[in-house]
Amino acid sequence: MDAAQPARAGAPHAVVVGGGITGLAAAHRLLGAGYTVTLAEASERLGGKLLPGEIAGVRVDLGAESLLARRPEAVELARAAGLGTRVEAPATASASLWTGGALRPMPKGHVMGVPGDPEALAGLLSAEGLARLARERELPPTEIGEDIAVGAYVAERLGREVVDRLVEPLLGGVYAGDAYLLSLRSAVPQLFEAARRHTSLLDAVTEIQRRAARNPAAGPVFAGIDGGVGSLPLAVAERVREQGGRILTGTPVTALRRPVPGGPWQIGTREGVLTADAVVLALPAAPAARLLETVAPAAAAELRTIEYASMGLVTLAYRARDAAGLPAGSGFLVPPVEGRTIKAATFASRKWGWIARQDPELLVLRTSVGRHGESAVLAREDTELVEISRQDLRAATGLDAEPVASRVTRWHEGLPQYPVGHAARVARIRGHLAQLPGLAVCGAAYDGVGVPACIAGARAAADALTGDAGALTALARNPVQSTHGGAGE
Structure with a gap:
């Protein structure tokens, strides 16, 4: 049967498949362009990897917890959705590295862990590592x-010390990946472009820092939302x-076809068939590949090569008086070479005023576990993951109190990996789909895993469908920098 269609007579109809922040942003954009829109989400919940939750009576994020504020897309969408007055900067942004058996301040003036000034890493690297760094311009x-x-x-x-002690933990916080496999062009595009203009990497970072210094009013790097990013x-x-x-939840899309070349699309669901003038697939790579298998087999084959990392978040709530000795700052990152299970800890009540204001007598923090190729850690019981996190927190900070509550959230296949050649792979996927007008893909698998990146990709896909043929080309030429905040198809 043919499922009921939206009622705006005469307007073209678009179907968006996927109800994460990417799909919702695409739907919002298409509605603004005059389309009628149906969004189909397979699960009963919207939001993808943006997940609001609760612990010990306090609202928290159980997925991505921050937005890159120096890119406009996420903050703009928050304002358009009526959340503008609830966007707020972190109360503190001073993070540390747990390395060499101690918490050490994160050095200033780096780009994803790559310094511009060798002296900034004094105390973090060995004497040999510092001497090696100082000779870079001679290479x-x-x-x-x-x-x-x-x-x-x-x-x-x-x-290697710079990679192992700085770059790895920072990239791990974004991609849960391996710095020795991740693409410079796709994972740190700002540095890739600068490095192509300089023979010295230190000079490339210095150029980026100088450009940033010319915009002193840029404001905080990150932002949160009172009530949680999961409310977005x-x-x-x-x-x-x-x-x-x-918006249809609990509605998995099972088929995508176009019986007549150039004619309407047919989108199969359990309830029937939706017909559409345009389709946006805002899905992870594997489900997108399944739907494209018949109409774009070459694109589907490329999508199936994209690997994902799984990760978990352990959220812990303590009585504030029991955690009074916790070191200052917003948390710390852990280099993989330290051999610890947790890869980061965020002192959420310290970082976000909106959490602290709910209950000043409570302190919420969270740890993250799991990297690409380390999914076995997520098979452990919740109680074991909580205990492992407590052990690492005790070793790093001395915090030995019993939490009053704990929660474990697993994100299986949550973060796409961008190996060398990823940008070329994305270009091939879009090249194959260019032969099918009225069809676009977007999401964390393509141009960046952060929330603003996903929104930018959604806008570009919608604009390409509504007549801006250069939208995706512009996105490919100016890839969006990924950052902390996590993916959200």
């Missing part, structure tokens, strides 16, 4: 070509409904 140029692994390039220029997709969904969009 012959390194061939970057069309792409190169972050770890390989930085190690060649600055030494719910607010966008409400705005989509107010504008006449239809």
